[in-house]
Amino acid sequence: MQKYYTPDIETASRETIVALQNERLSATVKRVYENVPYYRRKMEAANVRPEDIRTIDDLHKLPFSYKQDLRDTYPYGLFAVPMKDVVRLHASSGTTGKQIVVGYTKHDMEIWDECVARALTAAGCTDEDIVHVSYGYGLFTGGLGADGGARRIGATAIPVSSGNTQRQVTILKDFGSTILCCTPSYALHIAETLYACGYTKDDIKLKAGIFGAEPWTNEMRKQIEELLGLKAFDIYGLTEIIGPGVAFECEAQTGMHINEDHFIVEVIDPDTGEVLPDGTQGEIVFSCITKEAFPILRYRTRDIGVIVRGKCSCGRTLCKMTKPRGRTDDMLIIRGVNVFPSQIETVLIEQGYSANYQIIVDRSNNFDSIEVQVEISSEIFSDTVKGLSVRAKELSAALKNLLGVNAKVTLMEPNSIPRSEGKAVRVIDKRKLLD
DSSP states (O other), rough: OOOOOSSSTTTTTHHHHHHHHHHHHHHHHHHHHHHHHHHHHHHHHTOGGGGOOSSGGGGGSSSOOOOHHHHTTTTTTTTOGGGGGOOOEEOOOOOTTSSOOOEEHHHHHHHHHHHHHHHHHTTTEEEETTTEESSOOOOOOOOHHHHHHHHHTTOOOEEESSOOOHHHHHHHHHHOOOOOEEEEHHHHHHHHHHHHHHHGGGOOOOOOOEOOOOOOOHHHHHHHHHHHHHHHEEEEEEETTTEEEEEEEEOOOOOOOOTTTTTTEEEEOTTTBBBBBOOOOOOEEEEESSSOOOOOOOSSEEEEEEEEEEOOTOOOOOEOOOOOOBTTOOOOOETTTTEHHHHHHHHHHHHTTSSOEEEEEEEEEEEEEEEEEOOOOHHHSOOOOOHHHHHHHHHHHHHHHSSSSSSSEEEEEOOOOOSSSSSOEEETTTTTOOO
16 A cells, blocks of 8 residues: 655655755745735835745745735735636635635646645555545535545545535445545534444444544544544645645644645744744744745744654654644633633543533623533433533533633533534634624
């Protein structure tokens, strides 16, 4: 079985990668300056010219890019090529403002397919596998991104998309799918439906799953692996950078390898913008150095993580980023305490509860409150009122121990929390409705 999709890059020396990055960064900055007026104005305001950026050590001189930049230039203001060269458009959902729109040339599509092919290969996918793609197709990058990577390898792709979960189970069982691609929350929903239909993991042939597009914990990974009988791999990507395939897990599962020949990664202090040394937790920043249509530079992802360099036990030398430990814009501040949803999920699963939960944040008389609603099994739900009260108090104490704030716990009956066919809605912050 092939271990690497592009071994010459995935196992290249640090010197080779840096030389490639230096050359591609310099060329990209020059091209962006010449072809994107918005970027040229930002660089001139920062007193930076293309000739000032010769190596990756000069990257810090460039101004940051933000999601607001994409909204301000909606729809095509950051494109570096004429529209006749753009063969694909994707866009975000636009739930917090205007949609962000990104474009791809034919060459960009080839890069994207290769990045996802590396991720699939790292998970053990070959041209003999059947890849069940339950990410949404359409403007969302997940479905078509996974589809393109599978096609590049020569595997059989099933473009199921999301929804109609009973049919998903039937297809998994009847078509013999071996690789599952979807959000981790939807993987759990598929597992629930599988067992509700009277089947078990022994009735399907899945060997690996590639899950991304939303935060998930290692505890949730164990649940998915146990229920579906597969090995679960993480994949990372953003629409603004390219889509899924920016980084991916290998067999070691000690972080996600970044495709450094296409993307330069930095970690910064989210408050000051200062570049931090490797091994220090901070905000992840990416620069695209091979994309033609939409080569965004120093894009602030808002994801919090750590970058580690060095040869991995899998043999890859591409640097690794940890699973995002939260987001600077998803972080909840409850009475002065920073709380990430992933922390709450860890406690729930460690205490034996479901990964189906919602966090309700509210404010009354200038006092913030947090409620965690979590589903329990039918056996527990049939327990006495006193027994349920004891369980809720124990879980609340465990949350207080980790978070440092009191959280009300509400134990919900099975299947009472709405399921998502895409990204799970974990947090309902009612304070935003009041401000």
